[in-house]
Amino acid sequence: MSIYLDHASTTPLRREALEAMLPYLSEHWGNPSSIHRSGRRARQGLDEARETVATLIRAKPREIVFTSGGTESDNLALSGVAWAASARGRHIVTTAIEHKAVLQESALLGRHGFEVTYLPVNRDGLVDPEAVAAAITDRTILVSVMAANNEVGTIQPIAEIGSICRSRRVPFHVDAVQAAPFLPIDVNAWQVDLLSISGHKLYGPKGIGALFVRQGTSMVPLLQGGAQERQRRAGTENVAGAVGLAAAYTLAAEETTHAAETDRLIGLREALLQGLVATPGVARTGHATLRLPNSASMVIEGIEGGDLVAALDLEGIETSTGSACTTGSVEPSHVLLAMGIEAERARGSLRLTLGRENTAADVATTIEAVTRCVARLRAAVGKGEPAQAPAAMSGAPSV
Ligand SMILES: Cc1ncc(COP(=O)(O)O)c(C=O)c1O
The missing domain is CATH 3.90.1150.10 (Aspartate Aminotransferase, domain 1)
Structure with a gap:
C-alpha cells in the first residue's frame, strides 16, 4: 500500500465530484451555447457551477471565467490585464516566488516591452506589503502576489496588499490555487480584482480552473473565437469539469469552515x-x-x-x-x-x-x-x- x-x-478526484460530473459526461452532453433543450440542460449545469464558485469566494456569477486550470487563469490574468492597460502603463509588480505560470507569463510580457518588478521575500518566504507599496508607480497596471506558496506553504498578507493596491487604484491579481482548499476566500475582504483557482488541487478534476475578474476590470481574452464566458474565454465550455470543480470546492470549503x-x-x-x-x-x-x-x-x-x-x-x-x-x-x-x-x-x-x-x-x-x-x-x-x-x-x- x-x-x-x-x-x-494534485489530489485524487473525490467521489462526490465524480458523481456530480457523470451526468454531464453522459446524458447531458449538449453544447451550453445551443438554444435547444440539450443545450439548455448543459447551460443549466454550467450556470449552477458558476453560481456555486462565485458564492464560495463572495463574487458575482458574472465575475467567474472558467478556464482550463490554474496555469491558464494566471496567464489570462497577467496578459489579459496587461494588454488591456498597455496604453496607460507598462509596469507589473510580482514576487520572486510565484508559480511558473505567473513568472513565465511575466517574462513573456517583459520581452514585449513591459517592465516587471520581482519583489524579494524574507527567509520565511514572506512578501513585505511595504515593498509592494514602494514598488508601485503611476505606470503600474497590475500587482500579482500568490496567496500561498506551492513549495513551502507560506501564506502572504493578502488583505494588507489588497488594501494598498486598492488605495493606489492598481488591479490586484492573486494566485489562490494552493490556498483555495484551505483558506476561506472573500474577494471583497481581500480587495482583489482577479483570483485564480484550479480544480485538481482541491479534489476536483484536472483541466478545469476559474478566474475571478471583478466587474469593471478591463481584460482582453487569450483565446479568440466564440463569445463564451462573456467574451473573455472563447471555446465550448468544459461543463462536466466546471460541475466537478464546483462540487469539490463546496466540500473543501465546508471542511475549511469547520x-x-x-x-x-x-x-x-x-x-x-x-x-x-x-x-x-x-x-x-x-x-x-x-x-x-x-x-x-x-x-x-x-x-x-x-x-x-x-x-x-x-x-x-x-x-x-x-x-x-x-x-x-x-x-x-x-x-x-x-x-x-x-x-x-x-x-x-x-x-x-x-x-x-x-x-x-x-x-x-x-x-x-x-x-x-x-x-x-x-x-x-x-x-x-x-x-x-x-x-x-x-x-x-x-x-
Ligand atoms: C500556485 C500554483 N499556481 C498555478 C498552478 C497551475 O495550476 P494547474 O496545474 O491547474 O495549471 C499550480 C500548480 O502546481 C500552483 O501550485
Missing part, C-alpha cells in the same frame, strides 16, 4: 516536521505558523532531493522535491533561492503535502522511512550525519 504525500501536486480537518492536518504536519528535524542536518523551510495546514517542507544536508524522492517511492511513499512543474529540473528551486537558502542546500529539498486520506500511521511510517533513506543516501556518498544540526532555515521559532 502506498502513502501519498504530494497533494500540492476547522476540524484543518486542525487534524496541522497536527499531522507538526508531527512530521518534529520527527524529521530530529535528524541532524534537516531544517524546515517556510514560515512556522503562517503556512498551509498540510504543507511540510525542509532541506536536508548531504543528499539530492530527487534521490530521496526516488528512494521513498521504492518504499511506497510518494513525495516531491518541490513543485511538480520543476521536477526533473536540475536547477535548485527559485523559491528556496529567493528565500536566501544557498544553492547547494536547496538541492536537498523535500516537500511532504498531506491530504484527507493521510493518517497518524502514515506520518510515523514516513518519518521512519525518510530517516532511514537519508542515512543510506548519505552513507552512499560518504557523507555521514553533519556534526551539528544547522539552525532552522526559518527565522521563526523552529520545532
